[in-house]
Amino acid sequence: MIKILDKHVADKIAAGEVIDRPVSIIKELLENSLDAGADHITIEIRKGGKDYIRITDNGCGIAAGEAELAFARHATSKITSAEDLDSIETLGFRGEALASICAVARVELITKTISSKTGRHLILEGSKLLENTATGCPDGTTVTVRDLFYNVPARKKFLASDSAETRRIVDMVSRIALSYGDVKFNLINGSSKVFSTRGNGNILNNIISIYGSDTGRELLPVESSRGGFLLKGFISPPAVSAPSRSRQIFCVNGRVISSDVLEKALDAAYREKLFHGRFPLAFLFLAMPPDKLDVNVHPTKKEVRFDDPFEVSDFVADAVRAALSIKGSLPQIRHEHIKPLQHTGRGQKEAQAGKKLQDMRETQTVQEVKAMQEMQEVQYAFASAKELQRDVAVAEEVDVKNILSSMRQEQITQDARQMQNLLEPEKPETAPFDFGALRFKGTIFNTYIMAADEDSFYLIDQHAAHERVFYERLLAQYNNAEKVRQPLLMPLQFNVAAQVTATEEAWHAQVCSMGYEIEFFGNNTYLVREIPAFMELEEAETFLADFFRSLEDKPDLTNQKTLERIITRSCKSAVKGGDALSDSEIDALIKDLGSCVNPFSCPHGRPTFIRMRKYEIEKLFKRV
Ligand code: ADP
């Protein structure tokens, strides 16, 4: 029997499409606050947002007569006609969020516009309006969402643990807070402050507020423009990477999006600079002509479609490469990394233990020290309880009025993290690296070349450098039409798997074009009479051995790209670090390195350079 569904049932089903977990509620409410022009937004959650979510903003508010309507399905103030769809400037426009949220939770709304004297207080449960009364409250809107899915137990079961839901929320709010640098965000979990941003539009300041100063101060600035595109932001130097993409944030024309195109562009720029399975950090803001992209691909607008993805990815990859070519991108030794030597004749550990003890005796009792450490830890982790009260009221009992008025109050005290934000972050370096300015100072451990320029001291890994130089030469040779070969006195002999001979047609010409001469000798055997001129015998041999082994995995050689990938990989495995070098060889090596496309890492992603700034050395010697 076909029946029209009861309205409440239909609402619950529809709600599932917009609201699947606490994070999606928060995203919708945040977007509403931003659309309302708020520049101060406080987000509070408990138990991963399952029990409690409260978002307070200082935006335009909702007029008394329209407050109830805001919860009706397809009720929106943001568009009126179909034509408006083509020129949407707000984050929301479907008029579905509030309707969906109130279908599956207990919702409370307190709101007031500037022009009205009193505000409205609404309570809704499962789409039913329970209260709509006048109330005194400040301008702006507060939405509280309690007991998510209290009336849809089946959905509740699909929620993850509190901590997993919290992580999703923190991640999402972080992204939004970063992309709206002019808006002050406070995120509070239970009774602890997760972060607060200053809303002063400084990207680096916001990164530091959200991810901490350890991350922030390592970052390299990106700034580039070309043909109507402008890219700004920060990326990590190759020495700083993450095991996932969680710290890659892309913002296109003001929207936080996920994008394969931008991820791939980043990967291309970092190719051979990172170990396999590591990802750069990136906070990138792209501004581009709006007619060159389509933002409506995905219902929650997380994805965009670029009209010309190649134009975008080329531009972004070039900009990131340029940012990575500066001095600041080299791995750095900082003074905090080095423990100053203590008294001679004593183990360092002992010396430190001794020092600690001494410090304690000079100052406080052990208990006092412990208490102090505990205090410090508390300070570092969260704002003090006092400040929290002043900053934003946490307890549910504290009413919205207090929150809103305290939001306007400038904060008097700051917790440790915010203190750090106030100290202006180190000015990022933008000078390009100049190989010509490097002066060679000797070698240590037969491996590391010491060099210096005006403001820095460098250690160069001779083996890694040699690998890089050799690898790029080999690739150049491979791509070059004119091959220089060297004949061998004794031919090399390779006994290979049947798979190799069976596919000979697909690979033979290509490998010979590198400078090899390879001849089938029958019986699954090849003789190699000539090798590329710039390869050492051992390298040439390792290359072929690795290459033939790769063919045994039955790759699809009809695809030219696959063959090239195998050759490149075998090149990498063939490269060997050099032996001890003479002074003139070192000069030559550094010069060769300077003309490499990717001089700062070996083909496997290890760094070739380590840098220590003069400033850091002076710091260690306590001169600054
Ligand atoms: P949409 O955002 O797609 O318009 P919503 O269901 O999210 O739909 O919101 C419905 C309407 O309620 C909005 O169009 C807006 O007019 C109003 N509204 C919701 N949240 C706020 C807020 N925080 N401040 C001011 N108005 C709001």
Ligand code: MG
């Ligand atoms: Mg909305």
